Amino acid sequence: MTEQQIIDLINSSLVEEFELDPASMTPDANIYEDLGLDSLDTVDMVIVLEGAFKFKIREEEEIREIRTLGDIYRFVNGKSRQIKRK
């Protein structure tokens, strides 16, 4: 999967599962202030990403530090590279 494919899949999954506006899905969008997610959505964000990319997310600290969509792209990219190396 290329980086762009990863970004597209993250965007489309979040738009569908959280009913977000596709136009707002930019890397610098703050997921709390711009996209309207709150701390209660964290678990569901993990579930969406796990479902879309078929990996398990256990990095709770890292997840809690995510602020922007760009952070999510970087996190998933990192996970994918880790998995490939294994």
Next chain:
Amino acid sequence: MIYDQVVIGSGISGLVAATILAQYGHRVALVEQAPVLAPVLRGFSRQGIYYDTGFHYSGGLGDGEVLDVLFRYLGIAEKLEKYSFAADRFDTFRDVETQEEFHFPIGREALRDRLCTAFPQEREGIDKYLAMVQQACQAIPYLNLDLEFGQVKPMLGVHGPSLGEVLDQLIGNTALKGLLSMHSLLYGVPPDQVPFFLHASVAGLYYESVHGLKGGGLSLVQAFEQRLDELGVDVFLGQAAQKFSFAANGTLAGVTMADGEVVACRNCVATVHPQVVLDLVPSELLRPVYRRRLENLEETVSALMLYAACETPSQLLQGSNLFLGRLGRPLEGLGGGPLEERPINMAGTAPDDKGPGARGFVAICPAEQDCTARWSGSSLGKRPVEYLRFKEETMERMQCHIERSCPELRGTFKVSAGATPLTIRDFAANPAGGLYGVKHRVGQYNPMARTRVPGLFLAGQAVVAPGVLGGALSGFLTCGQMLGQDQLLERVKACS
């Protein structure tokens, strides 16, 4: 009249939540669809014998232990009379083929010694297992009131390891693994699925102290009834909540009841099954991903239950439960295969003033929902003849199973009532019909107390853990989220 709080569902979580909120001075309404409060906890009577349906025994009730302290805070401890289960055998496992028995004693040291005597080769694994159980219990903030709530990590256990993985790592002997996972019958999730954390929080407390209540679950319900009355909580019985209603500005305005009446409120604690929560909340208020999560929560195994009257009071089952199974055959799947090969756990009726010995007992055998699925369109008291025949035959089979496994009980008891997965579904108002509601399993994210709907909070076994202890703690934890955790914790701890 606008209530500060409406609590939906009067199981143990609802009773605890309503009491705490009222003790904080809130105007509280408690809504229950059954004609009486807490139908499962309340149990029933037949021919002068009282049978528990929800509560049989509990950990955490010893003086100063978590449930004891919580009951003191709730102002019901002095209304209850607890008794300890038999110190040398609160639970007995009996192999139905060899009649070999293992007696679980109360107290971690006593249990360790007995396990080591029975399985001397496994000494090291036993020590490690018991240490891990104790460690887990101490790390769970709601079991260890000395921990701060700030240290709570949500979703403890969702990433595993499972009980099965831990036992595989520590122990080689299959019989010992089976014994240590026997208590999975008390939460309805097989060892390869249940988070070790959850297992430890249930079994670990039984290793410390084991109590029942004189008068059984009914005495607990009556204590709460009195307390709710003292606190001026309004109780609405015999009516199901249908829908939440909202003000124009989007804030929660009330709960619409089956007859159309609206109970106006500012906040609500829903202690119902997560599937029922989805019926209550307009779907546009929840994220699709969250709705799907609640819809797809896996359910615990269901059960067949036989209630029997003893001709002479049973010493075997007084203050001591009996688990029937096969040593060396691990509990896989639960509820599958022929009834005669499934495990059964038996609990005597609670002691009363009529003398020693249990006057009756309940036997619980795990069963899949499928066994009664054909009649799922019927309701309590209106079942078709074929279902009644099925139930009668099933009770006869259970009776034979019990008599074969417990020769000393042969001819000494009569079946006085029975329950199937459908009974459980309708009696416990659980549309999914599991004996313990939603599963707690590795990889499954259960709902949390807070929701996206302002003013709506969840509590109940699905949120924390099953049983009187899990449900009571869930009510307490949810109130902590609403009222401020630290202050509530301080108030509870002041009662220890």
